[in-house]
Amino acid sequence: MTEKRIIVALDFDDAEQALAFVKTLDPQQCRVKVGKELFTTAGPALVRTLHELGFDVFLDLKFHDIPNTVAKAVKAAAELGVWMVNVHASGGVDMMKAARHVLEPYGEKRPKLIAVTVLTSMASESLPEVGIQRSLNEQVLALAELAKSAGLDGVVCSAREAVMLKGALGADFLLVTPGIRPEGFATHDQHRVMSPGAAIDAGVDFLVLGRPIRESKDPNATLSAINQQILEHLV
Numbered sequence: 001m002t003e004k005r006i007i008v009a010l011d012f013d014d015a016e017q018a019l020a021f022v023k024t025l026d027p028q029q030c031r032v033k034v035g036k037e038l039f040t041t042a043g044p045a046l047v048r049t050l051h052e053l054g055f056d057v058f059l060d061l062k063f064h065d066i067p068n069t070v071a072k073a074v075k076a077a078a079e080l081g082v083w084m085v086n087v088h089a090s091g092g093v094d095m096m097k098a099a100r101h102v103l104e105p106y107g108e109k110r111p112k113l114i115a116v117t118v119l120t121s122m123a124s125e126s127l128p129e130v131g132i133q134r135s136l137n138e139q140v141l142a143l144a145e146l147a148k149s150a151g152l153d154g155v156v157c158s159a160r161e162a163v164m165l166k167g168a169l170g171a172d173f174l175l176v177t178p179g180i181r182p183e184g185f186a187t188h189d190q191h192r193v194m195s196p197g198a199a200i201d202a203g204v205d206f207l208v209l210g211r212p213i214r215e216s217k218d219p220n221a222t223l224s225a226i227n228q229q230i231l232e233h234l235v
């Protein structure tokens with residue numbers, strides 16, 4: 001079977017809505033992402049249910065705290081058995097090393113650990129307001145290099161940065177990209193967007209899609225169509 005490259009963002013208000021939605025999806029076609037909104041209301045119990053339904057779960061809580069706290073949170077995620085978990089690279093190299101170190105005992109069963117670079121909702125013009133003077137690409141690259149030096153598996157970035165990051169950090173360093181928009185779909189609060197086919201052409205490993213799937217009249221058909229585009233762009 002080919003790698004499942006689509007991660008569907010389950011940005012629902014509660015477990016009931018999330019489960020009603022995922023039961024319409026085929027776990028062979030996608031992985032799912034549980035973020036702050038859903039985890040805050042539904043917690044670990046929902047993650048366990050998603051596992052029982054056959055889904056790999058990306059726990060997208062973007063931990064950002066002192067090294068000890070983040071390491072313990074990442075360990076808790078590993079205990080839950082999630083497929084992927086993330087931290088903010090701007091938390092620094094010591095924080096990321098602590099998060100990676102705590103996963104050692106889990107061996108090959110450990111979750112993939114990735115770091116957020118610059119949120120895809122941010123445009124380059126917004127960087128000075130948070131004190132960043134270098135260009136957006138320089139900031140993404142610097143944080144991605146830091147994540148790699150700490151032993152992480154990859155980063156969250158925009159697909160627009162994929163060519164640069166694959167060139168600088170190598171093919172094995174995972175790129176997970178939200179802000180994916182099928183042609184003609186609204187961008188909403190996302191600034192750095194790309195279509196699924198273009199993202200694959202750029203070298204992205206995993207595509208995060210929320211509203212384009214959740215708001216579809218037939219989410220499974222939309223998933224199949226995007227998976228088909230992915231296959232066509234991989235050849």
Ligand SMILES: O=c1ccn([C@@H]2O[C@H](COP(=O)(O)O)[C@@H](O)[C@H]2O)c(=O)[nH]1
Pocket residue numbers: 009011035116118119120121156157178179180188190208209210211212
């Ligand atoms: O830089 C980031 C990091 C995380 N996200 C998350 O991805 C999804 C995107 O949802 P859409 O509805 O497809 O816009 C959402 O859960 C975000 O929290 C991101 O967008 N950008």
